[in-house]
Amino acid sequence: MxxxxxxxxxxxxxxxxxxxxxxxxxxxxxxxxxxxxxxxxxxxxxxxxxxxxxxxxxxxxxxxxxxxxxxxxxxxxxxxxxxxxxxxVPSEESGNAASVAEHAILLMLMLSKRWNDIIRTRKPGIQDRWGTPTGQALREKTVCIVGLGGIGRELARRLVGFRVRIVTADDHPGRTVPGVEIARQYPLSDLPAAFAEADYIVLCLNYTPDRFHLVGSTALAAAKPGAYLVNVARGGLLDEDTLLTALKSGQVAGAGLDVFWQEPVDMGHPLFSENVIATPHIAGVTxxxxxxxxxxxxxxxxxxxxxxxxxxxxxxxxxxxxx
Known part of the structure; x- marks a missing residue:
């Protein structure tokens, strides 16, 4: 063959x-x-x-x-x-979902600890910045998991240990995760309400053509000011131009992206001049x-x-x- x-x-x-x-x-x-x-x-x-x-x-x-x-x-x-x-190949059966969920948490932690600012403190002549920056703990924050499929379920299980509050936006109303308390469930049609609650938004949703730019201006405008956004699903779910606007205004404090609108992505895009942590589609490469x-x-x-x-x-x- x-x-x-x-x-x-x-x-x-x-x-x-x-x-x-x-x-x-x-x-x-x-x-x-x-x-x-x-x-x-x-x-x-x-x-x-x-x-x-x-x-x-x-x-x-x-x-x-x-x-x-x-x-x-x-x-x-x-x-x-x-x-x-x-x-x-289904993600849960292969172990891919677990690997992608781990990567989502990595991006959440890097954003929380202000990784881009940490990198800048390593430059010569700035020893006076030792002990900075001040990060943000995950504990008691609200995480919105968009898509409670294989990756979303694995992420929810792992977040329990961080003592966060979990809300979901999903296309299967009532879908749950055994052993995980979900504070509130929203349909995908109500993304703005789900985003308004969240300190962290994590996209774990399967991509289909009707979900192109599902996360656009309406959803991001409704997001809790200063929220972090992570995408480990597919680049087509997220409107990159709208994300750039939200980052510039501070509506979104930072983004962790493992998938992009085109791949390989042009790292010269203005989005990467903002508080963005980008990884080259490696969440499932384990x-x-x-x-x-x-x-x-x-x-x-x-x-x-x-x-x-x-x-x-x-x-x-x-x-x-x-x-």
Whole structure:
């Protein structure tokens, strides 16, 4: 089988798969070179790139398998029409959700401790700033978790030890987390009310096209002044221009971002001149997460090669295309 990664990022993913699939060929190419190799690909891995109907019709592949959860770059309707399975790896089953939740807490703590100010105190000639800056403790603060899926649930469990108050904004009313007290639950349609309560807002929500810029001017204008915002979900959920305005005004005190409106992101964007901590989409890039995802991915490759139905499908074509 020939497995084609759409992009050259995430090299550890390919290394893990090569060990599990020694008889298969794994190739990674930049988006502008994919078209030259798509004809002989059996399985396509979108990563963070677009897989549209044009690419589907240029190739003969019958499975689009994500190395992880996000399928925002895949035209699932076109895939279904063309008889192509689309599959992902659930975050809780792979360990990815736990890793991303840990990273969300890292970003929350870095913002709380004013990491960007700490970096500046390390410059020569400012010894008089030793013992500064004064940070903010998480204890007794209110955290709004947006999206109580796999990542949101793992985050809620970990926040219990910090003795914070948790509110949620979710598309499944009444969804709970065993052992975790949720002070108040809001529907996604009432994000402004949820944001108004929160000292920290953490985006953990699955991305779908109808959620493009879900967090925009209305929601951020309603946020509690001085709140911190963390996004470990997908960049498309957040309007970056509105966030920039909110950071400049102080409405949002700082942002921790692991995902962006385009990836790789241009670090020359004016947003990064504000109090922003940016990490290069590594929240789920851990030993536990990658081992779990790679095992599930390899299992689906073997099922597909044997003519069996893959697991964790996002669609159900009536007639499946095979090479």
């Amino acid at each position: 020939k497995i084609l990664f759409c992009g050259e990022g995430f090299p550890e993913a390919r290394r893990q798969l090569a060990a599990l699939l020694p008889d298969d060929k794994i190739l990674a190419l930049p988006p502008d070179r994919i078209g030259r190799h798509i004809a002989d690909a059996d399985i396509v891995v979108p990563t963070v790139n677009r897989v549209d109907e044009t690419l589907m019709q240029e190739g003969h592949f019958g499975l689009i398998q994500q190395f992880g959860v996000g399928l925002e770059g895949v035209d699932i309707t076109a895939a279904t029409k063309n008889g192509i399975w689309v599959a992902r 030993d536990v997460s990658y081992e779990g995802i790679a095992r599930a991915f390899a299992g689906n490759v073997k099922r597909y090669a044997a003519g069996e139905t893959p697991l964790y499908l996002a669609n159900a074509p009536e007639k499946v295309r095979h090479r």
